[in-house]
Amino acid sequence: MRSKQHKLLMALLLSSMASLAVADEKEELMMLRNTTLNLIDALVEQGVLDGKKAKLLVQAAEAKAKKATEQAMAESRATQAQAAQRSEAALPDAEKKAVRVTYVPDFVKDQIRQEIRKELKGDVVNDVIAKAKEEKWGLPGSFPEWVSRIKLSGDLRLRGQGNWYGQENQPFSYPDYQAINVAGGVDQAGQDAFMNTTNDQSWMRERVRLGLTAKVSDDIMAGVRITTGNLRDPISTNQTMGNTGGRYQIGLDQAYAKWDLKNDQGFKYLTLQGGRTPNPWVATDNVWDQDLSFEGIAGTARYSLAGGQAGADQLKNSPTLFMTLGYFPIQIDQQQSENKWMGGGQVGLDWLQTNHSRLTVAAAYYDYNNLQGQRNALGSRTNDWTSPQWMQKGNSLFTVSNDFNEDPNKPRLVGLASDYNLASFFASYDYAGFGDKHVILTGEYTKNMGFDQKAMFRRSGVNFSDQTNAYQVRLQVGHSPASDGGGDSLGTGLNSHDWNVSVAYKYLEADAVLDAFTDSDFHLGGTNAKGWVLRGSYGLTKNAWLGVHYFSSDSLQGPPLAVDSLYADVNVNF
Structure with a gap:
């Protein structure tokens, strides 16, 4: 009797120990699983790991663990079956006919559990470590791979501006035809129907630009830039202070994709870009204001005179021929089959020499299409779309509107009289x-080949004089390097105590270029002007500098208009 009690007690003790072992192992596995999940959740909360990626990582680990468990159980069952077959083969025939229930010893169960736990732990940890190394989780100064392909940049400019008008200027001598067109007539424009030509002004202005470029691949990038400024004005990013605390306007200034095709030496033999892009042309601000972005597509092909077998250094310091072609919509009207657009082409040579001197020459032809106004029939508004959406001042204009009882001296709508095909x-x-x-010595000459006096007379009934030449000469001295686009590079990349100065003479006849896109600072914008531009910059620290700009201009024909302007800037790049 005592022997049976001892055996029963011993069985209960062994059963309890087995249950405790199983419970401990189950608790340990649950702790391992929860620790791993909590680690991944913490990485998501810290922004190191994306939530979607974390979910996929857990799902992949669970699937792998499930597969490993199933494989281990299958191997265990196969081992037990083989052992049972060998045991049965060794038994006498009488015992072979007996019905047996397969018994898995506890030490075999323990071994299976240990193998599953070990493999599960190793797989999960290895997956997390591999992912962390791949995406650089938590390493000081390191970010996921996609972050390294994105570059943020920006600049801020604070400006004090003064405008002084000549004593010979006459009030109400220059109608503001942009304001008249927008308002729908002289009376509707009210006090904005005429430009200020006599009252001196002082303003405070600000410009902010934020840009992002993303490296899509080794050859393709995308760029986006937002900026302050009047959304209707394509050539100024200034925000004039003094709006009773009203917030600034912010607009999408650039949004484009660019594809650079390179040879084995890294030479860019073809660049394609499209969207709202930076200026693709080599030119001065006589033709294109520096703040102007282009909507459309453009491509630049390059050929090095060093030859196809030249090395990278030879390609860099050898003359390069280039050709740029572009197509740019200007004004689209959904009701018209014809739209306003510009197609252009430019050929040139760019030679960066071994001593870092640089020679750039180029010839361009810009062909504007359907920009001329068309007179409406009496009482009709069919041709209202031919008036420009944006203009400054200077180009030859005529009345497009032809309303009943319209005062000839108070047009509702005006349009461009000339065609514009510019050779530059x-x-x-x-x-x-x-x-x-x-x-740096820079020069540019531009001629409007589209001016046709007879065609303009038939179109408008006005005999306009030939005013189709423009040129600029500029000398710049100082630390700032030359810009590839030929624009004024003052203030670009200045370090502490760096400086530069420049002097330029500008001459723009009324129809030499399209006044909508020429420099908005000289003569306060537009054509029909001549005069001087003085500039200077001084570096305060790296990426911060002071700038001073002085403009003195007079009108070439028509009522006198003399304007002197002084800008004082504080600039920072970031």
Whole structure:
């Protein structure tokens, strides 16, 4: 009797120990699973790991663990079956006919559990570590791979501006036809129907630009930039202060994709870009204001005169021929089959020499289409779309509207009288023989080949004079390097105590270029002007500098209009 009690007690003790072992192992597995899940949740909360990626990672680990468990159980069952077959083969025939229930010893169960737990733990940890190494989780100064392909940049400019008008200027001598067109007539425009030509002004202005570029692949990038400024004005990003605390306007200034095709030496032999893009042309601000972005597509092909077998250094410091072609919609009207657009082409040579001097020459032809106004029939508004959506001042204009009882001296709508097909020749030499200081001489001449006096008379009934020439000569001295686009590079990349100065003479006849896109600072914008531009910059620290700009201009024909302007800027890049 005592022997049976001892055996029963012993069985209960062994059963309890087995149950405790199983419970401990189950608790340990649950702790491992929860620890892993909590680790991943913490990485998501810290922004190191994306939530969607975390979910996929857990699902992949669970699937892998399930597969490993099923494989281990299958192997265990196969081992037990083989052992049973060998045991049965060794038994006498009488015992083979007996019915048996398969018994899995506890040590075999323990071994299976240990193997599953070990494999599960190793797989999960290895997956997390591999993912962390791949995406650089938590490493100081490191971010996921996609972050390294994105670059943010920006600049801020604070400006004090003063405008002083000549004593010979007459009030109400220059109608503001942009305001008249927008308002729908002289009376509707009210006090804005005429430009200020006599009252001196002082303003405070600000410009903010934020840009993002993303490296899509080794050859393709995308760019986006937002900026302050009047959304109707394509050539100014200034925000004038003094709006009773009203918030600034912010607009999408650039949004484009660019594809650079390179050879084995890294030479860019073809660049394609489309969207709302930076300026693809080599030119001065006589033709294109520096704040102007282009809507459309453009491509630039390049050929190095060093030859196809040249090395990277030879390609860099050898003359390069280039050709740029572009197509740009200007004004689309959904009701018309014809729309306003510009097609352009430019050929040139760019030569960066071994001493960092640079020679750039180019010839361009810009062909505007359907920009001329068309007179309405009496009482009709069919041709209202031919009036420009944006203009400054200077181009020859005539009345497009033809309303009943319309006062000829108070048009409702005006349009451009001339066609604009511009032939432009550019040259710039940047001499870098004075160490870190550059001497840059730039010149450009532009002729409007689309001016046709007879066609303009038939269109408008007005006999306009030929005013179709424009040119600019500029000398720049100082630390700032020359810009590829030929624009004024003052203030670009200045370090502490760096400086530069420039002087330029500008001459723009009334119909030499399209006044909508020429420089908005000289003569306060537009054509029909001549005069001087003086600029200077001084570096305060790296990426921060002071700038001073002085403009003095007079009108070439028509009522006198003399304007002197002084800008004082504080600029920071970031």
